[in-house]
Amino acid sequence: MxxxxxxxxxxxxxxxxxxxxxxxxxxxxxxxxxxxxxxxxxxxxxxxxxxxxxxxxxxxxxxxxxxxxxxxxxxxxxFQHTQAYRIIEQAFSDAGSVQCGFCTPGMVLAAYALLKENPDPDETDIREAISGNLCRCTGYNMIVDGIKLAAKKGDGKW
Amino acid sequence: MKNSISTPVDRLDGPEKASGRAIYTDDIRPDGLLYARTLRADRPRARILHIRLPDIPVGYFIVDKNDVPGHNRIKMLEDDWPFFAEEVINHVGEPILLVVGPDREKVNVILHGIKVEYEDLPAVLSIKDAIAAKNPIFGDDNCFASYQFQKGDPDPVFTDAKTIIKGEFKTGYHEQAYMEPQGVIGNYVNGKLTVTGSMQCPYYVKNAMVQLTGFPENQVQIIQATTGGAFGGKEEYPSLLAGHVAIAAIKTGKPVKLVLERGEDLAVTTKRHPSISRYRSAVDENGRVIAMEADITLDGGAYAGLSAVVLQRALFAAIGVYDIPNVTVRGRVLSTNQVPSGAFRGFGAPQAFFAVEMHMEQIASELGMNPLTFKEIHLVKQGDTTATGGLLRDEIKIREMLSRVLKMSDYRKKEGIFASGNGRFRSGIGLGLYLHGCGFTGKGEDTIHGTATIRKLTEDRAEILVSNVEMGQGAQTTLRKIVATTLGLPIQNIDYPNPDTDRVPDSGPTVASRTVIIVGHLLESAAKELKARWNENETFSVSKSYRHPSYIKWNQDTLQGDAYPAYSWGVVAVEVQVDTLTYETTIKKVWTVHDVGVAIDEDIIRGQVEGGILQGLGYASIEVMDTANGAYRQHNFTDYIIPTAVDAPVIESELVDNPYEYGPFGAKCAGELPIAGAAPAYAAAVSRALGIPVHEIPVKPEALIKGLKE
Amino acid sequence: MVKSYHPETLEEALKILVETHCIPYAGGTDLMVRYRQGPGLVPNFDRPVMFIGHFPELTAISEKNGEFSIGACVPYRDIIRHPHTPEILRQACSLIGAPAIQNLGTMGGNICNASPAGDTLPPLSVLDATLTLRSVSGERKVSFLSFFTGPGKSILRDDELLTCIHFRLPHFTVEGYRKVGTRKANALSKIAFAGFMLKEKDMLSDVRIALGAVAPTIVRSRELENRLIGQPVAELAELMPDLLKSYGKLIQPITDQRSDANYRKTVSLRLIKNFVLKEES
Missing domain, CATH: 3.10.20.30 (Beta-grasp domain)
Structure with missing residues (x-):
């Protein structure tokens, strides 16, 4: 129908x-x-x-x-044409957050969803925010670092 | 001292992946595309009596064994694994035929309209059944391979020994869980077959297609698409899928795509072999192990696949990082009516390291010795021999690495405090010590003689031509960095497109942690020569083929000598806290030091280390996979649980430099190494937290609570 | 292909429901998994579907003088963020799936699925929630526990919609929620526990205990709770062995691909004992 x-x-x-x-x-x-x-x-x-x-x-x-x-x-x-994306992409690059890349677009969006509401997240906030985004390559810590770096670089301007 | 090549650069494949612009197999949609779905066996062992098809509309096709122009067997060690089932099916999920057509809904309706009549045959569903060999699947003893070798003279030592300690250790299935499910696309145009897909080994696929079709080599082309993780899971299995779309494309004359959905991928693709290891050690009055016997049995599933080589790597790792003078190692891999087991990061070694590390813990504990001290006094040193009598020629820094991990983790202090813990939350800390033999096992590298090529494109540009793939592990970055640094060009000026067998030589598969140490070294030598001859011509190529360094002595028949050209090393400490109310375990933190020779890029290595350790921790803890009547009981990512960011511990990771003469810039292997130690370190930590022995992974709360009296 | 409806108003929805007995679709997080067929295939719903996630009446959440009212289609995320949500319910909702699921999934869906493992069920049970069920012929209010009749089964008629969940914010001195899941986040429950206690002076004035995922429906027994109510706190330990024996009869777990019956039962009893005696979750 x-x-x-x-x-x-x-x-x-x-x-x-x-x-x-x-x-x-x-x-x-x-x-x-x-x-x-x-x-x-x-x-x-x-x-x-x-x-x-x-x-x-x-x-x-x-x-x-x-x-x-x-x-x-x-x-x-x-989203890749936004300033927010560019900050996250650069932070992911600097932190080595990307490996096979299959989870990465979702991870980037989950990171933005977090930062837009909570521009200064702590480690627990970050881990919970990406807990629905599975990654099998990185062990997550380099993604968590990437989001921390993005929070710093973005400086609240989400 | 840190080598300058180790300084991290931005990954070149980062932006296109982060932005979603990278094209993976399922993102490719050629005109006229047909979709394939697979009809699979729903039982472990049966004779196919009859297949009843519904009406097949025009434009839709059934593809099966009768369409195979060549040999209906995947080219591997034994030619026993059919692309399409013939008279008998041997495992749940075995492919029988494909339904192919332009509309996925219609394909689905046809697929569900097919009825297969079977005559059930008695199935072999466990290692125990396989040993009993009442109704063998393979040969007359269900044994795909068995090996035995010795070092020293263990028999009299055991006969005279005052103390003999025995242990049995088990490991379960382990799923690679790459995020991108398996997928391939076949096309057949003007007599030429092309298969594009998610894969580690384009030439394995090519060789398999040549055998399947009987086509000459120049009529088969394999192209790797951006690959969303593999971990060994896309080593041999893509050959099977490629065969399906190849035959379908030849039959239909159109491009055909086959992408597994997640549940199907979990149900039918290869996993890490479950194992049962029996160990026995003779100990002298000084608490020194003077003889060790290891007997490792693997469940290979229905077809031989790569199982024999997986077993070899397990056996060569059987005494871990310890200097044991008298050793017997034997093992076998058995056939059962379960989904074939296969390659997975570590390739047999994680099973052996779990067993030998836990056995060492066990011996120490039974002797009343501190496990750390006990392991320390047995550590190998330069000049010692391996289980196969190979010489450990290069400097071994494992003592230095161990002290560093002990310091980083404050190990000895914690060990003392935790031992006296008695509240609801109990803490424990455990250690794993491990090595990884770099490159192919045994005669492998010396058989394939991989070739790598670099082509000068312009005055300031060159191209890497190898069959090794980027699958997330960083080959795009590390190989380009090696070539760029050697040529003195910016890394952006080195091209390295996804391998296409029409363009690249066979530099071997992307497996066995061989990409940097073996292929990277060939590229380094080719780049050196290219640089020296740079002005010879506007464009030209330099190729190099692998030869083992002359010092390597190996006898494949007796399994004696240097099983690997070099070894990388690792030490890991894992701290856990167990809630004795529910027996749930939290991983508090991990500390680790690795010797991978020289890191080609510290960020890439950190990514390999942390990803490998978390995969190993999942293997040891929450990743439960088991079977009922030959089918996995875990059907999706809701049942088969891998760690999330909340489960993942912080990992403090360091490297020691220890350059290897025949590795590019001194690099050795790194990809598989980090997975080997995490599981025993975790199991030892849980065991100590609770004061009970742990002999099996995954360590389930359900198992820990079983023995308790309420 | 099934027919689907996108009514403008709740009244219209109730009419469609009585005429077609369609499947109400709120967040979709369970339905889209249950009926999924795979990539590129339309989920195979076996009945018409009606989208109900957009009615203001069903998406409002409010608290007034301690009376809490949550529309059936309020997503978990809004429950988690409401300032007055009881802590045990907030914790339960925060541990369902991950943020992306919490943005879609609804408590109404969790209740109507009537899965024994529904994560909001134990907290709602100890909150003594009331459910409003509406149809074209009117509205009825039912107690939370009377709603469930078996795994996947409830008293909800196929012409009725669950529209609202109500409860009074409780006054208790001890509250506890514990999800024993397959992992630490984004997990399904092996066991879920929720409890309240009111300790006044040295007496236990009230206690409520509920367990999920360990029996065909939620485990909650006022009869067993009454054995504790009115007892001196110091004497609770003595009552435990008999009490746990009785709970042991109500807890009838299964063995499945995620856990086994022995574990579920043993840990359930330990959670009860720990809650009553230790005042911590």
Whole structure:
């Protein structure tokens, strides 16, 4: 039962005639070629498919596209053009936070979700903020360092 | 003194990965793409009687064994592993056929409309069943491989020994849990087969495709796509998947993609071999181990795969970092009707290090000695021999590293305080001491003679041509750094595209921690020559092929001599706190020092060290994987638990410089090393916190609480 | 492909519900996993679906004179951040999934799933919560414990929506919440414990204890709690062996891929004993 669903994707209104029960993850990857949104598990465990929905971090594999009528979706494709992204990317670079990279776009968004609400997080805040983003390469500490560095560089201007 | 090459640089693949611009296999969508899904066996061992297909619409295809033009066996040590099941299936999840077509929903409907009739056969579902060999799967004894070797003359020592201490140690399955599930895309255009995918070993895949199709080598091309983690899990398994899309592409004439979903990946891909190790040691009146016997059994699963070599590495690590004069080592890897076990970071060594480290703890404890002191007096030194009688030629800094870890962790003081702990929360600290043989085991490097090439592109630009891949471990950065530094060019001026077998020579697989020490060294020599001849021509290439240094003596038949050209070393201390209310354990902190020769990049090495240690800690603690009737009971990342950032401890990590003559800038191996010691250090810490022996990992609260009387 | 509804108002939603017996979809964090089929495939819902996450009546959270009221579709995140959320409920919500799940998932969903391992169930149970169930024919209020009839089963009719969860902010001197999970964050529960005690002078004036994930539904027994109520604190230890024996009969855990029955039972009893005697969680 295709329906026309309207939402805002990266600042632009989109109208999509599709099955409302499709996963936002599939819509982003298949209909909008947003391949920066990754599927790691499909069950909300790994965070590779993270996007912002009305400014809040969510797992796009757990969102039926029919449930987001009128909402704003922002993905890494758009976020990478912001000043906030550039600060986080540089901090991740300086701290050696990136290895295989499959978790990284989600990790970057989770870091931003934290910093925007809590610009001066402590170690526990950071670990909890990324606890839904699994990484198998780094052991996390170099990511935690990257977020600490971003907090310092960003200096509250999120 | 720190080598200048060790100073970290920004990873060159960082920005494209962080921004999501990097293209992984599932992100590639060629025109006319067809999707494949796999029909899999739902039982451990059975004869296929009949396959009933639903109506297949136009444009949809069934691909199976009958479509194979060449040999339906993955090219590996034994040719026993079929791409598509033939008459008999041997494990849950064994691929029978593919459904291929343009619409994933329709493919799914067809897949679920297929009915397979089986005649069940008696399945071999445990090491015990395999030993009984009532209905063997492989040969007449279910044994894929067995080896035995000796050092000194252990038998009379055991006969005369006053004290003999025995122990049995077990390790479970361990899942690589790379974040990017496995995936490949096959294409067949004008008689040429191309497979692109997430993989560690493009030439393994190529050789497998040549055998599968019977095509000449120049009609098979393999391209690595950006790979989202591998850890050994993408060493041999991608050959199987590549074979599936290859046959599908040849049959359909269209590009075909096969990407596993996470549950499927967990259910059917190779894991670390479960092990049972029996140890026996003879101890003299001074508390010195004068003979040790190790007997290691691995569960290889349904097909031989790489199991024989995994077993070799386990056996060569069987006496750990200790100088034991008389040694017997034997082992076997058995066949069961379970998913084939395979490569995973450490490749057999973590099982052996868990066993030997816990056995040393056990001996010390039974002798009433301090385990640290006991291990210390047995440490090897330069000039000692390995279990295979190989000579430890190079300087060994493990004593210096151990003292450093003891100081960093305040080990002796904590050990004293923790021993008298008796409240609800009990603390413990444990040590792991380990080494890793660099590069292929035994004759491997000397058999493949890997070749690496550098091409001068312009006056200030060169390209690396090797078959080794970036999979997160940092090859893009380390190999370019080696070449750039040698040529005196900025690192950005060195190209290193993802390997394409049409363009790169076979420098061997990206395994065995060989990329820097072996391939990096070839690149360093090629770069030196290229630099010397730089003005000879506008563009030209220099290639170098590997030869073992002449001092290496190895006999593959007797397993005697230098099993590896060099060794890297590590020491790790793990502090835990156990809540005796629930027997949940918190890892408080980790301290570690490694000798990897010279770090090509300290950040890259730190990433390998910390990632490897956390993987080892997961192996020892929360990562439970077991089977029921041949199927894993853990179906997804909700059941198979890997550590999150909240579970991960802070790791204080240092390096000692110890340059190796035949490594690039003195570098040795680093990738696998750090995983080996974390598990025994964790287990020892828990064991001491509670004052009970721990002989099995993962150390589950369920097991710790079992013996308690309420 | 199933039909899906996106009603404008709650009244419209209730009408659709009575006509179609559709599946109400709030945050989706459980439904999208339960019906998932894999990459590129539409989850295979077996009935029509109705999105209900957007009604103001269901997404409001308020506290007035100690009366707490949480709309069924309030995401965990808003419960965690509300200044007056009882600590045990806040802890339970903070330990569900990770931030991205807490931004979507709702307590209404957690309750209606009626999973024995639902993490908000033990705290809501000891809070003596009341649930408001609405249908086109009206509204009924039911006690929290009477809602659950078995694993995945409740008294919710398929023409009814859970709209609101109410409870009175309790006055207690000791509160305890403990999740024994598969790991330290983003984990499923092997056992979840919640408790309240009111100690006045040297007497135990009230106690409430609930356990999740260790029986087909939540374990809570007023009868056993009554054995402790009115007892001098100094004498609680003597009552323990018999009390634990009785709790042992109610705690009927299973062995699964995450833990085993022996562990769940042993640790459950230890958590009860520790809570009652040690005043700490």
């Amino acid at each position: 295709s329906q026309t669903i309207q939402f805002n994707l990266n600042g632009k209104a989109v109208f999509l005639k599709t099955d409302p029960m499709r996963r936002l993850l599939d819509v982003l990857r298949d209909d909008f070629s947003e391949t920066g949104v990754k599927e790691g598990c499909g069950e909300g465990e790994c965070g590779a498919c993270s996007v912002f929905l009305n400014g809040k971090l969510v797992n796009s594999c757990l969102v039926a596209v029919g449930s987001i009528t009128g909402m704003n979706v922002e993905t890494i494709v758009h």
